Amino acid sequence: xxxxxxxGVLNGYAKFLDSTKDSGxxxxxxxxxxxxxxxxxxxxxxxxxxxxxxxxxxxFEPNKNWIPRVVVDAAKMLxxxxxxxxxxxxxxxxYDAILAIKGHATGIEPxxxxxxxxxxxxxxxxxxxxxxxxLRRCRDADKSAIGHTEEWGELQELVEAELAGCVxxxxxxxxxxxxCYLAQLQYADARxxxxxxxxxxxFDHLANVLAxxxxxxxxxxxxxxxxxxxxxxxxxQALALDDLVGSARERLIKRVALAYIxxxxxxxxxxxxxxxxxxxxxxxxxxxxxxxxxxxxxLSKEQIVRAKTLASALVGFGIQEPSRRRVLLSTAxxxxxxxIGPTDADMSWLLSVAPYxxxxxxxxxxxxxxxxxxxxxxxxxxQLLCAFMSNxxxxxxxxxxxxxxxxxxxxxxxxxxxxxxxxxxxxxxxxPKWVELYKELGGKALPSDPLEE
Numbered sequence: 094x095x096x097x098x099x100x101g102v103l104n105g106y107a108k109f110l111d112s113t114k115d116s117g118x119x120x121x122x123x124x125x126x127x128x129x130x131x132x133x134x135x136x137x138x139x140x141x142x143x144x145x146x147x148x149x150x151x152x153f154e155p156n157k158n159w160i161p162r163v164v165v166d167a168a169k170m171l172x173x174x175x176x177x178x179x180x181x182x183x184x185x186x187x188y189d190a191i192l193a194i195k196g197h198a199t200g201i202e203p204x205x206x207x208x209x210x211x212x213x214x215x216x217x218x219x220x221x222x223x224x225x226x227x228l229r230r231c232r233d234a235d236k237s238a239i240g241h242t243e244e245w246g247e248l249q250e251l252v253e254a255e256l257a258g259c260v261x262x263x264x265x266x267x268x269x270x271x272x273c274y275l276a277q278l279q280y281a282d283a284r285x286x287x288x289x290x291x292x293x294x295x296f297d298h299l300a301n302v303l304a305x306x307x308x309x310x311x312x313x314x315x316x317x318x319x320x321x322x323x324x325x326x327x328x329x330q331a332l333a334l335d336d337l338v339g340s341a342r343e344r345l346i347k348r349v350a351l352a353y354i355x356x357x358x359x360x361x362x363x364x365x366x367x368x369x370x371x372x373x374x375x376x377x378x379x380x381x382x383x384x385x386x387x388x389x390x391x392l393s394k395e396q397i398v399r400a401k402t403l404a405s406a407l408v409g410f411g412i413q414e415p416s417r418r419r420v421l422l423s424t425a426x427x428x429x430x431x432x433i434g435p436t437d438a439d440m441s442w443l444l445s446v447a448p449y450x451x452x453x454x455x456x457x458x459x460x461x462x463x464x465x466x467x468x469x470x471x472x473x474x475x476q477l478l479c480a481f482m483s484n485x486x487x488x489x490x491x492x493x494x495x496x497x498x499x500x501x502x503x504x505x506x507x508x509x510x511x512x513x514x515x516x517x518x519x520x521x522x523x524x525p526k527w528v529e530l531y532k533e534l535g536g537k538a539l540p541s542d543p544l545e546e
Contacts, residue, residue, distance in 0.1 A: 100155040107167040130186035138193040161215045169222035172229040195219035207269040207304040217266035262300035272308035290325045310344040329364040350383040388430025404428035408442040423452035429462040434469035447480035457491035471505035487523040
């Protein structure tokens with residue numbers, strides 16, 4: 094048959110296999126696999142197939158180059174699904190197809206999104222299918238009491254051979270996917286990962302390490318993965334690269350943020366300490382944003398202490414150059430969420446950061462936290478409100494949180510102290526709702542000049 098028809102046949106069966114894998118009708122797959130797998134493997138394993146001229150069509154019709162993708166997609170699906178039982182012959186055909194495509198297909202070029210490129214490239218899919226094949230063999234072996242040491246040993250040489258090609262800007266899809274599968278490779282052999290992690294992240298080959306760092310963005314986020322990275326000094330070296338930009342850099346910083354909260358990094362750790370400089374202030378800002386967002390999460394007491402320790406350091410650093418580091422200070426204001434029922438130590442950095450809370454889009458979060466602090470300690474809540482109001486310019490009061498705070502403090506015994514604050518809001522053009530609040534709290538008509546009272 095011609096290649097267009099051949100593609101149609103292979104694609105039709107591949108789609109059927111994919112649609113059946115989770116349908117509870119796996120029994121019908123056996124008969125199909127017995128002829129599909131050897132046929133698909135024989136097509137792509139032929140040297141003549143790869144040397145054959147490609148017929149192009151203006152009508153975007155399938156040709157020879159469409160076939161490897163559909164074959165390797167099906168192979169990856171089969172080995173990834175443990176519900177589908179595969180025998181030795183099945184594995185051999187899958188293995189032959191994967192290696193043939195991996196050995197002949199063209200890989201990806203450098204790009205801004207190596208991961209997307211890799212998983213949409215025939216060779217990239219073949220590399221991923223190969224990794225899935227290795228993992229499937231290990232999982233199947235682990236169902237016995239023996240474990241997967243023997244299976245890993247048989248495949249380790251091929252795993253290493255592929256990794257050895259990840260240099261000089263070559264095999265970028267493999268650099269990307271090996272880093273993406275870091276946790277899975279640890280399952281196969283954690284010691285192997287420890288020994289070979291410098292080859293997975295080869296800093297003397299810029300294109301490859303950037304591809305690997307892009308792939309790392311999609312790797313499982315676990316303490317074990319971070320420990321392997323940290324032991325090899327990967328995060329510090331990676332963030333020192335000016336070429337590491339965009340989401341790959343942001344996600345690596347988020348990984349560092351998690352490690353800090355877990356207690357696997359400290360303020361004195363090289364990777365965190367290096368961020369406390371104007372040259373790296375964008376990284377520090379990303380770290381602050383990431384951890385600040387967790388102020389609404391249920392963290393352990395130890396994690397909250399670590400978050401507040403970072404807050405104090407952020408504010409201390411920012412306040413040294415407040416005009417240049419104003420954005421950092423406003424971002425740090427979100428850390429108030431970690432200090433409901435603030436201690437005296439908390440107040441030292443909270444009072445410093447409060448005047449900058451309005452600069453952030455999170456100012457409503459600061460006011461919401463102050464509302465929650467009132468029942469815990471109204472005096473400290475009032476002190477923080479005064480610090481917040483020192484630079485306050487009337488604007489949109491989201492969900493009337495500022496008004497709610499003022500009412501709570503008035504009820505908590507701060508009536509005399511609250512009236513001048515409302516006066517200031519009225520005189521600075523806060524609008525009718527502040528006039529009404531003044532009347533409500535004052536119990537009398539608004540004077541001609543509230544500031545005279």
